[in-house]
Amino acid sequence: METKSRISEAEVAVLREAFKPLLHHQFRFLSLPIGSLVGFEPSQIGTICGSLMDACLPYLGLEGIPELRLTKHQGILGEREGYPDYKHSSGFRVELKLLYMDNHDLKMKRPPTAREPSARLTQKVTVKNVQPDKDAMLILAYQLHPQDENPTFVSPTVMDYEVFSMIELVEARDKRLLDCEGRWFGNYETPTIVSKIGRKKLENGLALDTSVYGRKESEGKDFNEDTNFGKLKRIPHGALQAFLAKCRRAAAGSDDEA
Numbered sequence: 001m002e003t004k005s006r007i008s009e010a011e012v013a014v015l016r017e018a019f020k021p022l023l024h025h026q027f028r029f030l031s032l033p034i035g036s037l038v039g040f041e042p043s044q045i046g047t048i049c050g051s052l053m054d055a056c057l058p059y060l061g062l063e064g065i066p067e068l069r070l071t072k073h074q075g076i077l078g079e080r081e082g083y084p085d086y087k088h089s090s091g092f093r094v095e096l097k098l099l100y101m102d103n104h105d106l107k108m109k110r111p112p113t114a115r116e117p118s119a120r121l122t123q124k125v126t127v128k129n130v131q132p133d134k135d136a137m138l139i140l141a142y143q144l145h146p147q148d149e150n151p152t153f154v155s156p157t158v159m160d161y162e163v164f165s166m167i168e169l170v171e172a173r174d175k176r177l178l179d180c181e182g183r184w185f186g187n188y189e190t191p192t193i194v195s196k197i198g199r200k201k202l203e204n205g206l207a208l209d210t211s212v213y214g215r216k217e218s219e220g221k222d223f224n225e226d227t228n229f230g231k232l233k234r235i236p237h238g239a240l241q242a243f244l245a246k247c248r249r250a251a252a253g254s255d256d257e258a
Contacts, residue, residue, distance in 0.1 A: 006132045007092070007165050015092060015136055016163040021066040022140065023158055027053055031153040034146065037108045043115065045108075045144065046100040049156045053140070054085060054096055070094065083125050084135060084166075093135045095125065095166060097232065099244070101143040101159055101251040117244075120230040121173055125166070126188035135166035139232075141247040159250060162243045172237040173230055182226060185213050191229040198222035 030052050037045075058070040069089035073082065084095040097119050102110075121137070141160040147153050177183070181202070182193040192213045194202065197220055201208055214221030228234065233244060 006167055007134065007136060009165075011092070012136060012163050012165055014090070015088065015094070015138075018088070018090075019068065019138060019161060019163065021068070022060075022161055025060070025065055026145065026147065026155045026157040027056065027142075028147060028155045029056060031147065031150075031155055032144070034106065034152055034154055037106050037144070037154070039109060041109050041111060042100060042102050043118065046098070046118065049100070049142065050098045053098060053142070053156060057096065058086065083129055091134065093131060095135065095137045097121070097137060097139045099139055099141040099232075099247055101141055101247055103143045103145065103251075106144060106154065116228075116231065117233055119232045121169055121232065121235065122230050123189070123191050125170060125230075127167075127170060127174075128188050130166050130170055132167040137164045137166050137169060138162075139164070139243065141250075143251070160243075160247055162239075164237070164240060169235055169237055169240065172240075173235045176234065176236050177226070177229070183210065183223065185223070191226045192223035193226045195222055195224045 027049075030049060058068065058072060061067045070086040071089075073084050073087045073093060084093040086094040086096065088094055099117060099119050102108075119139075139162050140158050142156045143159050144154040145157040147155055174184075177191055177193075180193060182191060184191055190213065194208070195214065196217055198208050201222060208222040210223070212221055213223040213225060215225050217224060232240065235241075
């Protein structure tokens with residue numbers, strides 16, 4: 001069977017250059033009074049900003065930013081969020097992921113303990129629907145900053161960005177699942193990990209039941225659905241992890257990304 005070609009590093013570099021106008025761009029359509037931030041946790045800000053930034057990215061030409069040549073990609077009928085997010089005029093397809101960077105100069109309702117960044121490459125994106133030669137992931141790392149023209153309001157501002165081959169990330173994500181003795185149920189439908197009960201069976205040399213999985217430990221199955229599947233921080237891809245580490249350092253040691 002013929003192997004599909006893959007998006008090359010040169011092609012990824014072309015996309016990276018195309019998105020360069022996003023660097024340091026402030027999404028002023030979303031304006032929050034600085035005083036209101038004390039009632040928000042970073043994770044809530046991430047939810048609010050994420051939906052709006054996703055929707056507005058193809059229309060930034062209206063804000064004076066050079067045309068990004070992106071259009072919303074047609075999703076699968078009936079799905080709230082289809083894959084991928086955008087189609088580029090060059091023919092490549094782009095999935096957007098947003099990485100929130102905390103700004104410690106702003107007073108917010110921060111949780112007492114660190115939270116793992118929630119950005120993830122979900123199970124909706126698999127080798128079944130990824131086009132290896134066309135698909136890329138665009139990660140925008142953003143932070144809330146006061147507006148220059150109205151410093152009593154803050155808006156999400158792109159601090160850094162990167163573009164990756166989607167098939168490379170999917171393969172690294174799935175390899176980690178298998179290396180941790182997890183497995184897919186169905187045709188790349190539900191990723192699972194070995195439960196506590198299953199782990200004890202393995203330690204005793206017993207075979208695991210691969211015919212069914214549970215959602216909670218209390219169900220007593222050998223496998224449970226992996227609720228942390230696809231979190232970017234857990235994907236063993238060198239360039240991706242280097243970018244995430246760079247963003248953490250830029251946030252001055254922030255450990256509560258949302």
